[in-house]
Amino acid sequence: MPQYKKSHIYRAVEFAPIWVVLAIGRILPFWLRGKMFGLLGKLIVMYLPKARKRVHRGLITVFPGLSKKEINSITKKVGCNTALTLSELLMNDDYKKRKKLISADGEGFETLKEAKSNGQGAIIVSAHFGQWEAIRHHLAENNMETGAVYRKNNNPFYERLFLKSIKYGGLPIIARGGKGNISMIRHLKKGGFFALLVDQDSHSGKPIKFLGQEARTTTAPAEMALRYDLPLVPVFAVRQENGQNIKLEYEEAIIHTDAITMTNEINDRISARIQKNPDQWYWLHNRWNKK
Incomplete structure (x- = not known):
């Protein structure tokens, strides 16, 4: 059998479990769907050694005073929130209808509205924290459609699903890389x-x-x-205790100084959010890659 076909079959088998759980999720009420994905997330992160070790390693590095019990508790919540967010993202056509679950506050929102009214582009920065896709839904609902950048996936089946899903949050969607960066700059310069x-x-x-x-x-x-003289606004989507409601916090825009100072400020803002709600960040990233 040709290598291409082997690879294609392998990718189909790899994607099958995702397709199955999403198909089940779609026929369940929203609250029950959340319970199911939350439980799946907890089980995966606790019983998949690679995932568990990566979360534990990150938590121990950042919070060396945590007990083993506290680490396990946060790890379970990380799995729950991650699975909830990814399921909502992969069923973005449905999540788009859940506008009543999203509330917002903060002066950064006024900054963005002013930019929009002046025909000026804007950059929103955030993290894989809480329900990050809710940010674009809220902006679109307020006539500020916002594009996004994504990383292409090696699995063609997942790639098609993911790309189709994130388009429900707003356009344009561009792939990370040279041509994508050019497209993003053009969009920003036009007031996007x-x-x-x-x-x-x-x-x-x-x-x-x-x-x-x-x-x-x-x-x-x-x-x-x-x-390009654009406002740079940090926004964070904090998942509330009930697991469904999302509170968006539009922070004060980053003051224009120099790129390093501004990036330090962005990292400080993200870090403060994670320190307050460590269970809502995606600790599965290899953030401190030494390679």
């Missing part, structure tokens, strides 16, 4: 908005403190904000 999740390891990034540890961090959002 883009939301960027900036908490992942960046091979070309600068060593900047993140949760007290040096981490390779992209300075691109700050550089674009400076070059």
Whole structure:
């Protein structure tokens, strides 16, 4: 059998469990769907050694005083929130209808409204924290449609589903990379908005403190904000105790100084959110990659 066909079959088998749980999720009431995915997330992160070790390693690095019981408790909540968010994201057509679950506050929202009324573009920065996709839904609901950047997936079946899903949150959607960056800049210069999740390891990034540890961090959002005179607004989507309601907090825009200082401020804002709600951050990223 040709290697391509082997690979294609392997990818189909790899994607099948995701398709099955999403199909089941779609026929369940929203609250019960959340319970199911929350439980699945807890089981995966606690019983998949690689996932459990990565979360534990990150928690021990950032919070060395935590007991084993506290680490396990946070790890379960991380699994629950991650599964909830990913399920909502992969069923974004349905989540788009849940506008009543989202509330918002903060002066950054007024900054963005002013930019929109002036025909000025804007950059929203956030992290894989809480229900990050709720940010774009809320902005779209308020006539501020916001694009996003995503990383292509190796599995063609997952790639098609993911790309189709995130388009429900707003357009344009561009793939990370050279041509994508050019498209994003053009959109911003025309007065468009883009939301960027900036908490992942960046091979070309600068060593900047993140949760007290040096981490390779992209300075691109700050550089674009400076070059094109755009507001740079941190926004965080905090999942509430009931697991369904989301509180968006639009923070004060980052003051324009220089790219390193501004990126330090972004990392400090993200770090403060994670320290307050460590269970809502995606600890499965290899954030402090030393390679």
